[in-house]
Amino acid sequence: MTTIELRNVSRWYGNVVAVNDVTMSIEPGVTGLLGPNGAGKSTIMHMIAGFLPPSRGELTIGHGSSWRNPDVYRQVGLVPERDSVYAFLTGEQFVVSTAKLHELPDPAAAAARAIALLDMAEAADRKIATYSKGMRQRIKVAAALVHDPEVLLLDEPFNGMDPRQRLHMMDLLDKLGSEGRTILFSSHILEEVERLSGTIQVVVAGRLAASGDFRAIRRLMTSRPHVFTVRSSDDRLLASTLIRGTPIAGTLIRDTSAGRPAVTAVELTRAGLQVRTSDYGAFCRDIAVLARDHDIRLREVLPADESLESVFAYLVAD
């Protein structure tokens, strides 16, 4: 069981502060490092991974520092964000060579195990240059896992993956976390974190904005209404249905966490409906069912202000 500790860690580049006085403890299990682009997630990841020294503060993995300490990689696996792998090698050669660099007693067996874990056995003898972005991401994870590390760091691991690959990766990380490994992944996509992580660290503008159980923080986030623009074949009927529901049970969209109606306001405009809802997921899922039940054809459902920046700004303002 290995814990990552950051105590009053700051990192600046000249006059620009990238990470400001962050204190966090990342325990065994899966932890999501969440924040909008440019928030400082990668800087924190790089410092934890030993590729950037903190300008101030203390950072440890287990009992040692990761900066200028290659021995730390015996217990740490790293999946960098940058899509840079040795494209001239086959997937198997890449993972086997990583196993050799870790001086494992049986590199071939360790590589076969890691490749199978990532469901890459069929493509293992192909050159990485021929892989899709999602496959490259998976072979990078296989290489990071080849030495069975206690700690796995993944920087935006779901980039480029298709939905099936994402689900597979999420299940794998979930399994690794439940085995007692410390898994830290960064993401700017709320839904990825929602699906995977019980614990999150939210970083906004270089500061730790929230830390702890995902559901509690998500409730804070979802208490802010989401705004959608909806166009349909019958906006007026859809508006009344969204607000009033119908006598048919189950047709009123409900906030999954609060149990109350999720749609809080509907405005009929020339561009269509402006709908305010407290539950992003429930609204996206149920509006299609509601429309079908009332013979309404949906032409457009667009989140009007769903940028993470605005969500995080709301969270920080709270």
Next chain:
Amino acid sequence: MFNTTVAWITLRATLSRRRALLFALPAVILILLTVALKASHPPMQLWPSHVLGTFGFSVLIPLTALIIGTSVLGAEIDDGSIIHLLATPVRRSAVVVTKFVVATGLTVVFAAVPELIAALISGGGSVPGPGDAGLVPIGAGSFAVALFTGALACAVIYNAVFVMVSAATTRAIAVGLLYVLVWEVLLSNFVSGVKLLSVSHYGLGIANGLASDPALEAGLGVLTSVVMGAIVTVAALALAMNLLSSFTLKGEPA
């Protein structure tokens, strides 16, 4: 210190890049030039020493070493693939030494061996004899061995310098090219004090120590060349190890 897996990856990476096509270009030019001069000049001339010595040691070898020396480390730093080596328990010193050895080996193949071949084709150098004796020939074999030994020394020292430059800056090729053209080609041949810090003159000093050929215009004695070459190599590698130990990935500022 030498890691065979790092060496294997480095060799594959270096030879798989498009830049590898350039490795043989300076050598081909040198050999074609030698063949043309041999065909157009009568025997007993000074051109082999000038072409294979001055041109070979201050242009051919440094340019080849520059392309190779910056490929083995600099290209991996540029494309970010180096992180897969550095995120392992392999000592950064072992990464530097291994990449340096691979670069030196490739430079020997693409620069020192062509020097040897060109020296053999040239038929050997000629030196002015005592009094009115005119030009006295140096056997092709001993001339070629002398140049090959000097070229080996140059390959070692230049690659230590260029591996260090790759660890120090992301503009390694530009910095290295500037260094070769300004320092090795221009200043070291026209400013006598600069010879003490010129890698091409270390090589020429060692070659001249074996061939005793004044036409090589070596600015340094063999002992000075060996000692200075060793100091520069060790210092450059030590600096490269330290720089790579502090290798950083820049995150995005908030």
